Amino acid sequence: MESNKNFVLGIYNDEDVLLSAIKQVRDSGIKIHEVYSPFPVHGIDEALGYKRTRLPIAAFLFGLLGTTLALTMQIWMLGYDWPMIIGGKNFISFAPFIPVTFELTVLISALGMVATFMIVSDLKPYKKPRLMDIRITDDKHVMAVDLAKNNITKEDIKKVIQGSGASEVNDKNF
Amino acid sequence: MQVTSSVREPLVTGGKTAHDVTEDICSQLEGRPSKSWMIGMAVALSALGIGACAVFILVWDGIGVWGLNKTIGWAWDITNFVWWVGIGHAGTLISAILLLFRQKWRMSINRAAEAMTIFAVICAACFPGLHMGRLWLGFYWALPLPNTFGSLWVNFNSPLLWDVFAVSTYFTVSLVFWYIGLIPDFASIRDRATNKISKMVYGALSFGWDGAAKTWSRYESVALILAGLATPLVLSVHTIVSMDFATSVIPGWHSTIFPPYFVAGAIFSGFAMVQTLLLITRKVMHFEDYITRGHVELMNIVIIITGGIVAIAYTTEFFMGWYSGLDFEDYMYMSYGAATGPWAWAWWALIICNILVPATLWFKKVRTSFVWSFVISIVVNIGMWFERFDIIVIDLSHDYLPSSWSMFYPTRYDIGVFLFTFGFFFTAFLLFAKFFPVINMSEIKSIIKSTSSKENK
Numbered sequence: 224m225e226s227n228k229n230f231v232l233g234i235y236n237d238e239d240v241l242l243s244a245i246k247q248v249r250d251s252g253i254k255i256h257e258v259y260s261p262f263p264v265h266g267i268d269e270a271l272g273y274k275r276t277r278l279p280i281a282a283f284l285f286g287l288l289g290t291t292l293a294l295t296m297q298i299w300m301l302g303y304d305w306p307m308i309i310g311g312k313n314f315i316s317f318a319p320f321i322p323v324t325f326e327l328t329v330l331i332s333a334l335g336m337v338a339t340f341m342i343v344s345d346l347k348p349y350k351k352p353r354l355m356d357i358r359i360t361d362d363k364h365v366m367a368v369d370l371a372k373n374n375i376t377k378e379d380i381k382k383v384i385q386g387s388g389a390s391e392v393n394d395k396n397f
Numbered sequence: 398m399q400v401t402s403s404v405r406e407p408l409v410t411g412g413k414t415a416h417d418v419t420e421d422i423c424s425q426l427e428g429r430p431s432k433s434w435m436i437g438m439a440v441a442l443s444a445l446g447i448g449a450c451a452v453f454i455l456v457w458d459g460i461g462v463w464g465l466n467k468t469i470g471w472a473w474d475i476t477n478f479v480w481w482v483g484i485g486h487a488g489t490l491i492s493a494i495l496l497l498f499r500q501k502w503r504m505s506i507n508r509a510a511e512a513m514t515i516f517a518v519i520c521a522a523c524f525p526g527l528h529m530g531r532l533w534l535g536f537y538w539a540l541p542l543p544n545t546f547g548s549l550w551v552n553f554n555s556p557l558l559w560d561v562f563a564v565s566t567y568f569t570v571s572l573v574f575w576y577i578g579l580i581p582d583f584a585s586i587r588d589r590a591t592n593k594i595s596k597m598v599y600g601a602l603s604f605g606w607d608g609a610a611k612t613w614s615r616y617e618s619v620a621l622i623l624a625g626l627a628t629p630l631v632l633s634v635h636t637i638v639s640m641d642f643a644t645s646v647i648p649g650w651h652s653t654i655f656p657p658y659f660v661a662g663a664i665f666s667g668f669a670m671v672q673t674l675l676l677i678t679r680k681v682m683h684f685e686d687y688i689t690r691g692h693v694e695l696m697n698i699v700i701i702i703t704g705g706i707v708a709i710a711y712t713t714e715f716f717m718g719w720y721s722g723l724d725f726e727d728y729m730y731m732s733y734g735a736a737t738g739p740w741a742w743a744w745w746a747l748i749i750c751n752i753l754v755p756a757t758l759w760f761k762k763v764r765t766s767f768v769w770s771f772v773i774s775i776v777v778n779i780g781m782w783f784e785r786f787d788i789i790v791i792d793l794s795h796d797y798l799p800s801s802w803s804m805f806y807p808t809r810y811d812i813g814v815f816l817f818t819f820g821f822f823f824t825a826f827l828l829f830a831k832f833f834p835v836i837n838m839s840e841i842k843s844i845i846k847s848t849s850s851k852e853n854k
Contacts, residue, residue, distance in 0.1 A: 238846070259608040261415060261585070262843040268614045276615045282622045300541060300550040309554045322559035322637055326566040329630050333570045333623060337577065340619045341604070344612045346580065350605025359608040360585040362415035362842070 228397040233366040233389035244387035245270040256369040285335030293327035411686035415842040445820025451813020462810040468803035473811040476785040481521035487667025488514025493627035504840040511575040516825040520818035556640040563637040582834040635663040649729035649792035658710035665703035666781035672774035697764035704755040728795035730787040750780025
C-alpha cells in the first residue's frame with residue numbers, strides 16, 4: 224500500500240449516486256483502491272465485493288475464553304486453593320458462579336473484539352491518517368483509484384469516473 | 398435504497414444537509430464557552446467542592462459520621478448507589494437495545510445518554526467504595542487478588558461480589574461502546590480544527606480515522622455485536638443489584654419479583670434523567686432540529702411503559718404481603734402499615750412521584766409538552782430515589798425485635814456525599830457537552846437523506 228502513491232479521486236455528494244458509480248466503475252474494468260465516506264453506507268460492501276468481516280467469530284472465541292477463565296478461576300480458588308463452607312453450599316457450586324462467569328464472558332468478548340478491530344483497522348492514538356480529502360469526515364464520499372494497480376490510462380479512468388456522476392475528479396499524490 | 402415514509406414524522410427537522418450537521422454540532426465546541434455553561438459549571442464545581450469536604454471527613458473519621466445505627470446499617474449510601482446505577486441504564490438501553498430494534502430516533506440522543514451512563518456509574522461506584530470505610534483495602538475485599546492472608550479469596554457466592562463484577566464490566570463495556578462511536582466524530586472535529594491544540598488533541602483521540610469503507614464495515618459489525626453483548630449485560634446489572642436484596646433473608650427484601658421489577662425501575666428513572674438532561678441541552682445548545690417533540694414523546698412513552706411495570710410490581714408486593722396474613726408483613730415498605738405509619742411521608746412520596754404524576758403522560762397533550770415532560774422527569778427521579786429509600790430503610794427499620802426498632806435521620810455527611818456525586822455528575826456532563834460532540838454526527842448523517850424534512854417534500 225505504501226509503495227503506490229498516485230491516486231485519481233472521484234468526489235461524490237450523494238450515497239446513492241456513489242453506489243451506482245461503484246458498479247459502473249468496476250464494470251468498466253477499473254480496480255477501486257478504496258471508498259471513503261463520512262458515514263456508513265449500506266450496500267457498499269457488496270458493491271465493492273468485500274467479504275464479510277470475521278469479527279463476530281473473534282468475539283465468540285474471546286467470549287469462550289472469558290467463560291473458561293472465569294469458571295477455572297472460581298473453581299480453583301473456592302474449590303481447591305482455599306475451600307470454605309459458605310452457607311452450607313458445596314465448595315464448587317455452579318449456580319452462584321453463573322453471574323461472575325457471565326460478566327467475565329461479556330467483558331473479555333467485548334474487549335477482545337474491540338482490540339482486534341483496532342489492530343486490523345490500524346486505529347491507534349497519534350496515528351497520522353492518510354486522508355484522501357479533508358471533506359470526507361464532513362459530507363463528501365471519495366472513490367480512490369490507484370494508478371499503479373490499473374493498466375488503463377489516467378485520462379480514461381478520469382473519463383469513467385466523471386461519467387459515473389462524480390461532482391469533482393482530482394489527483395492525489397502521497 | 399432510501400425509503401421515505403409519509404406516515405412517520407421526520408427525525409431531523411429544518412431541512413439539514415450532512416454539512417449542516419457537522420456545522421451545527423462542531424461549532425458548539427469550537428467557540429468560547431457560553432455564559433450559561435460557565436454558570437452551570439460554577440454551580441457544579443461548588444457542589445463538588447462542598448461534597449469533597451464531606452467525603453474527606455467521612456474517610457478520615459469513618460462511616461460513623463453517617464446517620465446509620467445498629468438497626469439500619471444501610472441507608473442513603475446504598476439508596477444512592479442503586480439510584481445512580483439505575484439512571485445509568487437508559488444510556489445502554491438507548492444505544493444497544495434500540496439499535497437492535499433498529500429504532501432510528503435513538504441517533505440524536507444516544508451519545509449524550511451513553512455519557513450520562515458512564516458518569517452515573519462512576520457516581521454509583523463511589524458509595525459501596527466509601528461504605529467499606531477503609532477504601533484503600535477495598536481492592537482486596539472486592540477483587541480476587543493474591544494476598545498475604547492465605548491467599549484468602551473473595552466469596553464468589555456473594556451477591557455483593559457479583560455486583561463488583563457486574564458494575565465494573567458494565568462500566569468498561571459502556572465506555573468502550575461510547576468511545577468507538579466517538580472516533581469518527583472526533584475525526585470530523587480534527588479535520589475542521591484551526592488551532593494547534595485542538596488539532597493535536599482531537600488528532601490523538603480520533604485514532605487516525607480516515608473513513609475507509611472497509612473500516613466502516615468492520616465498525617458497523619463491532620457496533621452491532623457490542624449492542625448484542627450490552628443488551629443482556631444491562632439487564633444483568635440491575636438484576637444482580639436487586640439480588641443484593643433478593644438473595645438475602647431479610648423480610649421485605651427476600652422477594653422473587655425484584656430482578657424484573659428493578660430493571661424496569663432502572664429504565665424508568667434512567668429515561669427520566671435523559672429527558673431532564675436533553676431538554677436542557679436542547680435549549681441551551683440550540684439542538685431543536687435534532688431533538689424534536691417526537692423524540693420527547695417517544696421517551697415519554699418508554700417512561701409510561703416502564704412506569705406501568707413498576708406500578709404492577711408495587712401492587713403485587715402490596716397484595717402478596719397482605720395475602721400472606723403475617724403481621725410482620727404489615728411493617729414492610731409496600732403495606733398498609735407503611736402507608737400510615739411513621740414512614741407514611743416517604744411511602745406517599747413514592748406513590749405520588751412514581752405512579753400518579755407519570756400517569757398524566759397518558760394524555761398526548763402532556764407527553765408532547767416540553768415543560769411538563771421536564772417537570773415529570775424530575776418528579777420521576779425523586780420518586781425512584783424514594784423507592785430505593787423505602788425498600789432499604791423502611792424494611793430495615795422494623796426488624797425482628799420491637800425493642801430495636803429505629804428511625805433513620807441523615808447527617809450532613811449523608812447529604813454531603815450525595816452532593817459530591819451530583820457535583821461530579823454535572824461537572825463531567827458539562828465538560829462532555831463542551832468538548833465532545835453531543836450528537837452522533839456520523840449516524841445522523843446516515844439518516845439525513847431519508848428523514849430530513851426537506852427531502853420528504
